[in-house]
Amino acid sequence: MDPTNHFYGHSRILSRYCGLPPDDPPRIGGVLQHGWTFVHGYGIGHKLTSGYGKYVWSDVVRRRGIAHGWRDYTVIGAPWNYLLELEPEEPAPAREGTIFYPFHGWDRNELLGAHDRLIAEIRATEPGPVTMCLYWLEYDQPHIRTVYEKAGFRVISHGRRDGDPGFLYRQLAELRRHRRVASNRLTSAVFYGIAAGCAPAVYGDPMLMAGVNPLYEGRDLVPRLYPELHGPSVELAVAREIAAAELGRSYLAPPEELRLLLRWPVPAEVS
Structure with a gap:
């Protein structure tokens, strides 16, 4: 797996959301966008070519990538969206500062x-x-x-x-x-x-x-x-x-769909 897929715990968050072990996420067959970017979803260190899977946050990024000449994009929404689903906000003191x-x-x-x-x-x-x-x-x-x-x-x-x-x-x-x-x-x-x-x-x-x-x-x-x-x-x-x-909020997928997009297995308890 591309090491950047683990940045910020992204692969672990997606694995937890999919009902899979967060401490041992399955392999992602491509590169997951790990930060917001105004271009094609990836930084200066990623020289990706056609045929290499690109999992990105938004359709905005996908369109920029296609304009750049890249293909093989899959839009899944930012891992942050899935974290918000996993960690709903509880009543808390008033925000400050x-x-x-x-x-x-x-x-x-x-x-x-x-x-x-x-x-x-x-x-x-x-x-x-x-x-x-x-x-x-x-x-x-x-x-x-x-x-x-x-x-x-x-x-x-x-x-x-x-x-x-x-x-x-x-x-x-x-x-x-x-x-x-x-x-x-x-x-x-x-x-x-x-x-x-x-x-x-x-x-x-x-x-x-x-x-x-x-x-x-x-x-x-x-x-x-x-x-x-x-x-x-x-x-x-x-x-x-x-x-x-x-952030691709509208692309947030249910666990079953996200597993299919990432080509991940079904959790043992539901298989």
Whole structure:
């Protein structure tokens, strides 16, 4: 199985939803989209060809992929949709404050940006308490983490994306305790927050990843694609409509159908 299918515990969530052992998910015969993208569903490291199965979140992504010249797409909806089905929201105290996801680097590219300027923008925008959720790379760097801690923000990390089956469960719990979700880039976390009941915002210094072509990462393109989702205040009804489309909410399949799409076996107790 492609190792990225395990990112954020996606394969485990789908296996649990299908009534199969979450700790030992069956093989997926292709590559599962693991994060929101404004292009064909996959990142710079995936050089996929025709004939290789591509399991993606939405028809939006499928159409972009076909325009790119790729085929063999199956739209199943984001694993986040299935997690929401598995973990229905229970009565809880009133939501409070904002959880902010600053744009992050990754294993091969360092993050470049003005953290002090971002902090000033957040302070000027958010009326309540702020939780800064850092990607593990930035969280593990004291010179970045402490900048936000000294600003008076609660600073957390959901964990590492690979090998951590609890990542999305922790993210869901955090989103459900906050009234707003915000970021300086339009990312998966913003769409997840909208689906989990948060009011979204996208604003602040967009930052960069060192050595990555700005055209590829979409820093200037994405705000033009989705101007409705950018700004310190966003119309919630419009945001929910866009999030539902990008997460493929209407493609959420019942367990029996999802097993067929993934070519997974029937659970022993129902076989």
